[in-house]
Amino acid sequence: MTDTPPAASVEKFRDWRFGLFVHWGLYSLPARHEWVKNRERLTDEDYQPYFDHFEPDLYDPRAWARAAREAGMRYAVLTTKHHEGFCLWDSEVSDYTVAKTAWGKDLVGPFVEACRAEGLGVGFYHSLIDWHHPEFPIDVVHPQRDDEEAKAKAAGRDIAVYADYLHAQTRELLTNYGPIDIMWFDFSYPNHNYPDGSPGHGKGRDDWRSEELMAMVRELQPDILINDRLDIPGDFVTPEQYQPDSPMQRDGVPVLWEACQTLNGSWGYDRDNLDWKSPELLVKMLVDSVSKDGNLLLNVGPTGRGEFDPRALATLASIGEWMRLHERSIRGARPAEYTAPADCRFTQKGDRLYLHLFSWPMGHIHLHGLAGKVKYAQLLNDASEIKRIVNDPHQQAQNTTMGGVSSETLTLKLPIQKPNVLVPVIELFLS
Structure with missing residues (x-):
């Protein structure tokens, strides 16, 4: 069971309505989807050149935060670590961090400071999965799932040791950067099997020690909101890449929710992806979410040099011009008791x-x-x-x-x- 989140935090979240999601990591260098290591079955050795060449010399988090605020966004969530295992801060329990790259500097702290300077709420995304950690088992979603030799060598890996690491890093993030508004974990898959039906050794609440992890988060940050991906109920639910057809519920009771959506179908920077949603469609998705008492968290994947793609900036600017004129129909708005006409x-x-x-x-x-x-x-x-x-x-x-x-x-x-x-x-x- 989870504690009831602070009412003030819930209402602040509902008032924000529109936020920025940022997926950034080593996968921005291959620039062909954030799951590239998984999709292409890359080994740690295959992936190492991206670590060796990660140098985001154009990183300007104030420019990110300014673009978000001007788009009408009021909070931002950064991937501190995605499934690849690479950490955007100098973690005390890992060498697989930005501090060990040629860049050598923390990326999370400047992001937090930039958001606060622009008046944005701050959230951290943190992957429960880690395809680089030596104790994370090779399972159904691991890049080496089809490599029998690698699986044999990994037979003795201990998920309990990895869970200690997961908890330690979460503690670092929620201790070192001041008040954090949102903790966005991703993701659990307890019932996943291989296509032939054989056990996939999926991961869930017991592997992450989810109740213990959530209790620690609440102890460190009493005003925080936690999402729903720990395989136990959280403070808000997170429909991904679809728009609900009605207000979201759990067991028949309305719940706080936030649709997370991409600009072009990829969360990480994907250079050759041309499947961009129009600004008009994105505004309709935002309106649709608010009309059903939800938020929209819209993602941008920065380049390997640390900039937002010009196409992303143009889209944010178009949404921002609409929000400049129509913000009061979104910010702080709630569903109406009346039924709207068709379309x-x-x-x-x-x-x-x-x-x-x-x-x-x-x-x-x-x-x-x-x-x-x-x-x-x-x-x-x-x-x-x-x-x-x-x-x-x-x-x-x-x-x-x-x-x-x-x-x-x-x-x-x-x-x-x-x-x-x-x-x-x-x-x-x-x-």
Whole structure:
């Protein structure tokens, strides 16, 4: 069982609504997905050149944090260690760290300082898996899973020794960098088997000693929020690479949640990946999340030199321009009690209801149940008035006269031209 997270931390998280995820490690050098070591069955020897040549001389965490803030993001989560095992800080219990590379300097501390300087909340992602650690067993998701000789040599590996290492590194991270808002562990796979059905020796709560680990996190950082990937319930759930079709629940009870999404299908820098989501789609995903009482954590994978890809920066800038005009429909917003029309989403903040139009209708839009409840309506991007029509249910439809609309339905008269924004928003002032 887990303790109830602090109510103030939960509400702060819900108010933020939009965050930056950063996946950065040695895999930025091969630049072909963060699971490259796994996908290509690379050995530690194969992977060593990336360690030897890791030199992020253009790393400017203030530029990252500034780009995030200008995009409308209010928190950021950094991968301190991904599955490859490489640590972005000078860990006392490992030599496989940035301190031992040619760069030789901590990357986590400057990131934390930059986020705080820009007013962003700070989170740490930390992999439960480690494909480099000498005591991490070769299992169903390990890069050497098909190498019988390597598996034979690794037969005596002790996951308990590795768990001590996992706990020690978590303690370092939550002791050395001041208050941390989010601990984002990844991931558990207790029931994974090989394709032929043979045991895959997946890992879960017993391997990580999850309850003990969570208790330590809460002791070190009482105000922190912990995600749901320790194979025990956490403070928030993390749908990955999909958008839920309704508010998320656990055992029928609504839960805090955050969709984590990529710009192009890869978390790490992937030079030749062209599957980029449009800024319009990403804004719709953000709106969709907030309308269902969730957050959106949007990932950028920096290059091996420590910069955000120009394509990523352009996307963040486009989202930022939309957020500049529409932030109050997102920041601090909650789901509405009303049902939005087809291809629209409602959010609400106090006595203001926000209608996000994913497609622009011709002439009118009908809002059921809102007749007599709206005292003013305007486009949010420019504060231009939207006229309201009082419907007469007895009116017969004839030629250009609208008829048959319920008296409880509020009809808005829209301009023919869609506003020049990614997703138009109508701000409704409730009576």
